[in-house]
Amino acid sequence: MYQLSEVESNYRRLFKDFLRNSYISGLKPLLLHSPVQYAKALWLAFLAVIVVWTHIVVVNLTLEYIDQPTEIHMAPNLVHVSNSPFPAVSVCRSNMINRGLMNNYAFKIYQHQTQYEGTFANDSRYPPLDLERLTDRLMLLTNFFLNTDGKHLDIDELGQLHNLLTSYYNGSVYSVHDILRELTPDCGDLVVRGIIYGMPVNTSQLFLKRATSSGTCCIFNYRRPSYSQSPGQRELDDAEMAALPQVVFESNSILNGIQFVLQDTHQDDYTLSFLTNTAFRLQIFPQEDYATVQSNKHGEILVDHNTIVEVPIQPKFFDSSAAVRGVTPKVRRCYFPEEGRKLLNQSYYSLDECILLCRINSMLQHCGCASSPMAGTALNVSYCTLLDLPCLMKWRGIWNGFNEYPYVEQYEEGAEDASSMSQCPLCLPNCDGVNFEITSNVAPLRKAFNATGYAHGLLKSLNNDRPLSIIKLFFKLRFAQSTQMAMVGDWVVLLNRFGGILSLMYGFSIISYIEIFYYLTGKWFVLYYRECHKQKNDSNKTELDSSSLHWNE
Known part of the structure; x- marks a missing residue:
């Protein structure tokens, strides 16, 4: 009982000593006597x-620092738009296949079927196809664009068409990519007029015809290597791209921009539309990216017939300081060029490029092949044939969650993944580069008053036998703002915040932590050791006195 009270007394003395000598504000009033009841308890x-x-x-600040140790600030200088690369511009028809070209192609296949009747070109389970049924059957090729519902895919019918096409191409694997390109008119038929910096240009020499995930499009200012399945076709496409004239954009305003006249096909040539209307689809994206919308960075503009659409484009530059390189990409949430190229093992990196390769890998995992127009790359992968269409349709449902625009809306409840970004967690934006802010202004285009067509201007001598539209693209402002990501939130700044908060509230500092640690360990141990030593000496002294007394007796 005596020892317990002594220990309690030591603890009390240690605690009072801490309250008396600590530099933490607000502790000393606990030692003072107060006539008010419970005053010390309330304090x-x-x-x-x-x-x-x-x-x-303090803990929240630390967690925020661990999650994102960088802060973004706007650079005070402005950059002239002449330093910005003008983006690529893709124009796509709503009509995915031209009826006249499809009829001609179907007739060639029909002649081949008739010539080689009785061979493996004809499936024994089905009679030979007549020309009309063959034309309808060939429309199954549009499912490779992966924007159709994929209904009524009969395995036997797909097998018969697969054998027929294989026979037509001399037993080799047919290129769905090149067939779909062949069934779309040339770009000169879509973009009929053009003006750059006020000077008329030959649009057929400026636009490249490329198959994309939603159709075959004509692309201006494109610098992406060909992704045709045929090596010979890739060489021709790359040579065509290399021969394109370099267009340099020096200033803003409509007069210093580009203007194109779009002319759609006749209504009789329509077969299957991507959308419910007949509008052109206009896409703006970086020159080397695949021509489709995969992230929310760039958008798609619908250009209705008989309209004039102005598209002001505002570039926004961004870069990162050298100090940011010391932070991991997962923390800073972006890749520098060499990091992105190493990640994809190729010479070009962008967020959309990363998502594209992630999508290809997903197709390969599910079906063992990739849809050729959707692959968008000349990688050495296995391309899907008609026999793989059912699997591609199932893959599309898994990837898109049965939602055609996952970059705009959330997936439906119950889908396996919430977005392309969640399916591709390694894909991050660039740390350096330029983004484009896109808006549009629409005005109606009056029709020609007589059969001879328009009398002057860009539309001179054109008529309204086929629907017309005009697009005008230009830089919105002469100067663009630059954003730099810099390391302004390092550990020194974090330490300053800690000191400011703790010292403002109760004069707390790092020394206070050491002081608390000292009283809980070192000083407590010394007091406990002294008390034990004292009790031991007292015990020895008592025994000694007791034995001496007994000896005297």
Whole structure:
């Protein structure tokens, strides 16, 4: 009982010594006598709340720093738009296949079927196809664009058409990519007029015809290597791209931009539309990216017939300081060029490029092949044939969650993944580069008053036998703002925040932590050791006195 009271006394003395000598504000009043009942208890509760609250703030600041140690600030200087590369511009028809070209192609296949009747070109389970049924059957090729519902895919019918096409191409694997390109008119038939910097240009020499995930499009200012399945066709496409004239954009305003006249096909040539209307689809994207919308960075503009659409484009530059390189990509949430190229093992990196390759890998995992117009790359992969269409349709449902625009809306409830980004967690934006902010202004285009067509201007001598539209693209402003990501939130700044919060609330500092640690360990151990040593000496002294007394007796 005596020893327990002694220990309690030591603890009390240690605690009072801490309150008396500590530099933490608000502790010494706990030693003073107060006539008010429970005053010390209330004051202690108040101090406890302040201490807990400030340390919660400190922990949150630490977690925020661990999650994102960088801060973005706007650079004070402006950059002239002449330093910005003008983006690529893709124009796509709503009509995915031209009826006249499809009829001609079907007739060639029909002649081949008739010539080689009785061979493996004809499936024994089905009679030979007549020309009309063959034309309808060939429309199954549009499912490779992966924007159709994929209904009524009969395995036997697909097998018969597969054998027929294989026979037509001399037993080799037929290129769905090149067939679909062949069934779309040339770009000169779509983009009929053009003006750049006020000077007329030959649009057939400026646009490249490329198959994309939603149709075959004509692309201006494109610098992406060909992704045809045929090596010979790739060489021709790359040579055609290399021969394109370099267009340099020096300033803003409509007069210093580009203007194109679009002319759609006749209604009789329509077969299957991507959308419910007949509008052209206009896509703006970086020159080397695949021509489709995969991230929310760039958008798609619908250009209705008989309209004039102005598209002001505002570039926004961004870069990162050298200090940011010391932070991992997962923390800074972006890749520098060499990091992105290493990740994809190729010479070009962008967020859309990363998502594209992620999508190809997903197709390969599910079906063992990739849809050729959707692959968008000349990688050495296995391309899907008609026999793989059912699997591609199932893959599309898994990837898109049965939602055609996952980059705009959330997936339906119950889908396996929430977005392309969640399916491709390694894909991050670039740390350096330029983005484009796109808007559009639409005005109606009046029709020609007589059969001879328009009398002057860009539309001179054109008539309204086929629907017309005009697009005008230009830089919105002469100067663009630059954004730099810099390391302004390092550990020194974090330490300053800690010191400011703790010292403002109760004069707390790093020394205070050491002081608390000292009283809980070192000083307590010394007092405990002294008390034990004292008790031992007292015990020895008592035994000695007792034995001496007994000896005297």
